Amino acid sequence: MTTTAPISRFDGVDAVTDLEQTRESLREEARMRLGVVGDERTESFRKVVKRYGLSYYPLIALGLLFITDSFQTYAFTVLTPEISRTLGISIGLIGAAFALQRLAISVAPLPVAALTQRRARRALLCLATGLIWSFITLSSGFVMSLLGLLGVLVLDGLTTGSVTALHTPLVMDSYHPAARVRAVSIYNAFGTFGNVAAPALVGILAGYLGLTWRGVFLSLGVMSIVMTLSAMGLRDPGFGKWDTQQLRASVHEAHGEQAAAEPLTEADVSLGFWEICRRLLLIPTNRRVFAGFAVVGIVTVPLNVFISFFLDQRWNLGPAGRGWFFAFYAACGVIALLLYGGRGEKQFRSAPGRVLASSGVLLAVGVVLIAAGGLMPWFAPMIACFGLAGAAIGLLTPLLAISLLSIIPATMRPHAQALLAIFFAIGGLAGSLLLGGIQSQYGATGTMVSIAIPGVLGALVIASAGKLIGHDLDRMIDEVLEDEEIKRIHTAGGRLPMLSARRLDFSYGQLQVLFDVDFTVDDGEMVALLGVNGAGKSTLLKVISGIGLPTKGSVRYRGQEITYLDAERRLRLGITQIPGGRAVFGPMTVVENLRSYGYTMGRDKAAVERAIDATFEAFPRLYERRTSLASTLSGGEQQMLGLSKALMLRPRLLLIDELSLGLAPVIVGQLLEMVRRINADGTAVVLVEQSVNIALNLVEHAYFMEKGEMRFDGRADELLARDDLLRAVFLQGAGAGAAL
Numbered sequence: 214m215t216t217t218a219p220i221s222r223f224d225g226v227d228a229v230t231d232l233e234q235t236r237e238s239l240r241e242e243a244r245m246r247l248g249v250v251g252d253e254r255t256e257s258f259r260k261v262v263k264r265y266g267l268s269y270y271p272l273i274a275l276g277l278l279f280i281t282d283s284f285q286t287y288a289f290t291v292l293t294p295e296i297s298r299t300l301g302i303s304i305g306l307i308g309a310a311f312a313l314q315r316l317a318i319s320v321a322p323l324p325v326a327a328l329t330q331r332r333a334r335r336a337l338l339c340l341a342t343g344l345i346w347s348f349i350t351l352s353s354g355f356v357m358s359l360l361g362l363l364g365v366l367v368l369d370g371l372t373t374g375s376v377t378a379l380h381t382p383l384v385m386d387s388y389h390p391a392a393r394v395r396a397v398s399i400y401n402a403f404g405t406f407g408n409v410a411a412p413a414l415v416g417i418l419a420g421y422l423g424l425t426w427r428g429v430f431l432s433l434g435v436m437s438i439v440m441t442l443s444a445m446g447l448r449d450p451g452f453g454k455w456d457t458q459q460l461r462a463s464v465h466e467a468h469g470e471q472a473a474a475e476p477l478t479e480a481d482v483s484l485g486f487w488e489i490c491r492r493l494l495l496i497p498t499n500r501r502v503f504a505g506f507a508v509v510g511i512v513t514v515p516l517n518v519f520i521s522f523f524l525d526q527r528w529n530l531g532p533a534g535r536g537w538f539f540a541f542y543a544a545c546g547v548i549a550l551l552l553y554g555g556r557g558e559k560q561f562r563s564a565p566g567r568v569l570a571s572s573g574v575l576l577a578v579g580v581v582l583i584a585a586g587g588l589m590p591w592f593a594p595m596i597a598c599f600g601l602a603g604a605a606i607g608l609l610t611p612l613l614a615i616s617l618l619s620i621i622p623a624t625m626r627p628h629a630q631a632l633l634a635i636f637f638a639i640g641g642l643a644g645s646l647l648l649g650g651i652q653s654q655y656g657a658t659g660t661m662v663s664i665a666i667p668g669v670l671g672a673l674v675i676a677s678a679g680k681l682i683g684h685d686l687d688r689m690i691d692e693v694l695e696d697e698e699i700k701r702i703h704t705a706g707g708r709l710p711m712l713s714a715r716r717l718d719f720s721y722g723q724l725q726v727l728f729d730v731d732f733t734v735d736d737g738e739m740v741a742l743l744g745v746n747g748a749g750k751s752t753l754l755k756v757i758s759g760i761g762l763p764t765k766g767s768v769r770y771r772g773q774e775i776t777y778l779d780a781e782r783r784l785r786l787g788i789t790q791i792p793g794g795r796a797v798f799g800p801m802t803v804v805e806n807l808r809s810y811g812y813t814m815g816r817d818k819a820a821v822e823r824a825i826d827a828t829f830e831a832f833p834r835l836y837e838r839r840t841s842l843a844s845t846l847s848g849g850e851q852q853m854l855g856l857s858k859a860l861m862l863r864p865r866l867l868l869i870d871e872l873s874l875g876l877a878p879v880i881v882g883q884l885l886e887m888v889r890r891i892n893a894d895g896t897a898v899v900l901v902e903q904s905v906n907i908a909l910n911l912v913e914h915a916y917f918m919e920k921g922e923m924r925f926d927g928r929a930d931e932l933l934a935r936d937d938l939l940r941a942v943f944l945q946g947a948g949a950g951a952a953l
Contacts, residue, residue, distance in 0.1 A: 243690040246459045247619065248390030253559035258399075261392035271387040272396060274444035275380050276403025278343045280410060281437040282376050285350040285369050287411035288433055290517050291536045292419065292426040294525055299426065302359050310359070311518055312645045314366040315510075319638025321374025322631030327486045329627050335379040336449040342375040343441040351434025354427040377634040381614050382626035386450050393455075394561050394568075394615050398554030401611040405550060408543030412536040420533020453623030460693040482773040482786070489628045492777040493621065495762060498685045499629070501678035502569075502617045503636040505576070508671025509609050510640025511647070512580055512664055519648050519660050520599075527658065528592060538596070545600040546607020553608055557615075565616060565686060566679035572612045573676025579605035580668025587661020613675070620685045622693065688765075695767065696774060703772050711736045711897060712757065712866060717766035719749075719756055726752045727763070728921045734866065739888075739898040741908035741929065744918035750901045751793065753918070754868045757899075758790040759783040770866070789864035793871030793901070796855025799844030803835055803854060806843050810858045824861040831860055831887060849880035856884060859891050867891060870901045885911060909933070 244250070262269065289296065289311075297307055325342075329335050346369055353365045381397060388396040411433070418424045418432055451458075484492060493499050517539070524530040524538055560567040579602045586598030617633065618626045647667075652660045702709060710733040719727040727749050734740055742750050755761035757768060759780030768776045775783060798806055807828060811821035829836035832853045838846060843854060852872060859867045869888065873881040888911065892898045902908040908915065909929045917925035917938050925932055932938070 239694050240687060240690055243460050243694060244686070246390070247456055247686070247690070248393060248562055249565060249686065250562050251564075253563045255555065255558050255562060256391065258392050258395045258555075261389055265389045267388060267392075270446060271383065271450075272399055272403070274447040275339070275383060276400055276406075277440045277444050278339055279376060279380060279400065279404035280407030281343060281347060281350075281440050282373055283404065283407035283411045284414075284433040284437050285346070285353055285365070285430070287408060287539060288350075288353070288415050288426075288429055289366070290521055291412050291415045291532060291539060292429065293518060293521050295419075295426045295532060296362070300356070300358065300362065302362070306359060307362075307518075310363050310366050312642050313363060314370040315638045315641040315645075317367045317370030318373050318377070319635045321371045322378035322627070322634040323374075323486075325374040325378040326627035326631040329379065330486060330489075330624070333449045333451045335375075335383050335627070336447040339375045339379055339383070340441065340444060340447060342372040343444065344438070346372040347434060347437035347441050349434075350437050351431060354430035354434070374631070374634070377637075378627040378630040381618060381630060382623070383449065385456075385615075385618055385626065386452065386454050386623060389455050392558070393619075394558040394611075395554040397611045397615050398550045398557060401607075402547050402550035402554075405543050405546040405607050409540045409547060412539035412543070414536075416533040416536025416540065420531065420536065457623045457693055460690065460697070482770075482775050482778060482782075484777055485779070485782075486628070488777055488779060489625050490632060491762070493625060493629050493632060495764070495777075496620065496685050496688075498569075498620060498678045498681045499617060499632075501674050501681070502613050503632060505572070505671050505675035505678070506613060506633050507636040507640035507643070508576065508667055508674075509606070509613070510637040511644035511667055511671075512576075512583065512606060513637075513641070516583070516644065516648065516664060518645075519652060522652075523587070523658075523661065528595075538599075541596065542599055542603040543607070545603040549604035549607050550611065554611075557608075557612060561615065561619075565619065565682045568612050568616050569679035569682060570676050572609055572616070573672040573674075573679075575605040575608050575612075575672075576675060577669050577672035578602075579609075580665045580672075583668075584662045584665040587658045616678075616682060620682060620689050622689065692767065692774070695769075699769065699772050709769075709772055710734060711738075711771055713769045714753070714757060715767050715769075717753070717756060717768070718764045719752055719761060720764050725764075726921050727756070730766070730918075730921070730923050731926070732757075732916060732923065734897050734899060736865075737892070737895055737897055738914065739892045739900065739912050741912040741915040742899055742901045742918065743905060743908055743915060743932070747920075748918040749921040750918055751870050752921075754790055754870055754899065754901060757866075758788055758868055760790075784862075784864075787865030788868070789859055789862055789866070790868040791855045791858060791870065791872070796858070797843040797846070797851050799842065801843055803839045803841060803843060803846070806854055807857060807861065810861045821861075828857040828860050831890075832857065849876050849884070852876065852880075852884055853887075856887055856891075859896065860887075863894070864896055867896050867898045868901075869898065872900065873902065873904060873907050881907065905932070 256264070261267070293307055297303070302310075325338060328338060349365055349369050349372065353369075356362050356365060380400065384396050384400045385393055414433065414436075415429055418429045419426065424432065453459075494503075520539075521535055524535050528534075530538065557568060557571075560571060582598045582602035582605065586595045586602065589595040589598055614630075614633070617629055621629055648660050648663070651663045655663075699709060712732075712734040714730065714732040717727050717730040717732075718725065730749070730753060732742075732753060742753065744750050752761065756763050759775070759778055759782070762777060766776070767774055770783075770786065770788065775786070778786075798809065801809065804825065807825045808821060811824060829839070834850060835853055835857065838850060843851065846854065856869075856872075872884055872888070876884070885907070888898060888900065900908060900911060909932070912929050915925070915927070915929040915932045916923060917932060917935075919938070925935060925938055
């Protein structure tokens with residue numbers, strides 16, 4: 214390998230400073246582009262649509278699809294007693310069938326989100342799944358057994374994945390942030406209207422037209438097909454048309470430039486499906502919103518089934534009466550959405566935390582009203598309690614969704630919706646078990662009352678997320694701005710450090726280990742990372758190599774963000790770590806260890822064997838022990854075997870943790886000579902050491918960590934003058950260093 218000359222550290226630092234200045238200067242403007250302006254002044258929805266040349270059609274098309282999705286579910290909910298009697302299926306088995314449907318609904322959004330991860334084809338998937346569930350609704354009228362019932366419920370749940378994962382992100386990408394809360398509210402009003410129309414249609418078809426439950430499903434299936442076909446003009450506007458793309462454009466506008474084309478290497482570091490899901494779960498606001506959605510799942514899907522039996526047993530309502538009850542319950546939600554949309558827009562523009570605080574209050578009020586309705590001895594007040602509860606709970610989905618989806622990049626929104634569906638289903642399953650056990654002990658009334666306990670707890674969790682969302686919104690803005698500024702710098706011919714870790718925080722559970730750590734390494738450079746035990750050196754290497762994920766900050770490698778890439782993918786990109794004292798697989802022989810290092814070299818067995826031969830040439834002692842188990846090697850031999858990984862893989866960046874720990878000076882000298890050779894071949898090296906003398910014999914640039922903070926960043930000889938940092942504990946390797 215040819216030697217790679219390190220770039221000027223001064224140039225790299227200047228570029229990083231430019232990056233930070235751009236981010237800080239544009240953050241407030243970026244908030245305004247995302248609709249967070251600090252006041253409640255808003256234009257009418259009609260004016261926003263006209264100003265930006267938008268159309269009402271995406272709302273109407275997605276709304277119609279949302280309405281048809283509710284047909285089968287509500288038909289089963291209202292007609293459960295009749296289906297139970299016709300098929301001879303117990304209430305418990307029907308409850309279990311609904312639980313399996315919720316499981317299918319929770320799983321379905323994941324593959325749907327994965328299908329749209331690379332290409333914006335959300336509209337096509339929405340239409341395809343809409344037609345599928347329409348035919349499933351039609352076929353429900355032909356169910357003859359429990360197995361058939363399970364089949365149509367599970368298939369319906371699987372096709373619902375497009376509604377959960379794609380509809381709300383499509384609405385957000387179709388409308389400007391100035392009208393986004395209202396657009397999402399109107400879309401959810403369509404869906405809630407479907408919850409009105411479906412039970413009302415069931416009541417009319419079964420109660421007034423005299424159709425059997427089979428006839429009801431056939432009629433609803435035909436209606437669903439017609440409504441789905443009317444949405445055939447739906448198109449995908451692309452990811453982040455009004456937010457992420459606008460933020461990226463602002464970076465170039467600030468420098469008087471045109472936006473650059475995407476770099477060819479971006480595909481190498483774009484997050485995979487599960488990496489995105491893991492990333493979303495690391496955001497504090499998201500975790501609390503997901504927990505809140507689990508509670509919402511309890512008070513919606515399983516509760517509706519038990520309400521149906523509550524109305525049948527407590528108030529003797531037949532199919533028509535139950536249908537009109539659920540229609541009224543959902544209609545209250547529609548009215549609330551239409552009335553609250555503008556208010557929610559103002560709250561979000563003023564401070565996004567207010568939206569989450571309001572969500573917590575609404576959930577608490579809703580479950581208390583449900584409990585009151587269950588206890589109410591009079592019919593009219595009972596209806597009023599449930600109606601008000603429907604209004605409060607009907608607002609939760611759009612408010613929580615807008616809070617969640619506004620703080621993540623547009624390409625991740627389908628994944629967030631998929632995770633929401635999982636937590637929603639978890640709540641539904643837990644609610645089925647909880648409410649089923651309570652009903653068997655305390656009857657329908659006890660079921661209604663018991664819902665208040667998890668509901669109030671969930672309300673507190675949701676409201677507590679309000680204090681976090683502002684920080685998480687700024688984090689998303691910073692990530693987008695930094696990413697685009699780095700692309701701009703590269704396009705303009707600027708140079709950045711090969712590795713740049715900025716403002717890193719890391720915690721093991723509740724114990725924070727890294728605090729606002731900055732760390733950079735240039736191409737071909739060798740740096741020392743010094744500090745006492747427990748300073749955070751090894752933890753920093755884990756974050757760089759992907760073994761640990763930070764709670765704050767970013768890791769960028771060769772101009773691309775890799776903060777949340779898996780460790781295996783970083784290895785393929787050229788980042789290799791040799792952990793201190795754990796660099797070999799003990800139960801495997803030396804040769805087997807070397808072949809395992811060659812895993813990333815693909816199926817080229819000849820190349821692996823050549824690399825092994827080169828390793829034996831560099832370390833003759835390993836050749837002598839080639840058939841020995843790694844666990845039987847001496848400490849020095851194990852470190853040689855660990856260092857062989859770098860000889861075989863020839864990485865761009867090598868992270869070495871405590872190479873000299875517990876070894877004799879002569880062995881340390883041999884190992885460090887090999888490190889020099891690896892670095893001379895063009896590999897940048899980060900050497901973690903406790904011994905100042907050993908480290909400074911190798912490097913010109915050093916970092917010093919203490920208690921999780923970076924205390925020194927500069928020339929190695931300047932560190933020797935820092936008596937306040939260098940304590941006697943670091944001089945324990947002086948003898949070893951002198952022997953090199």
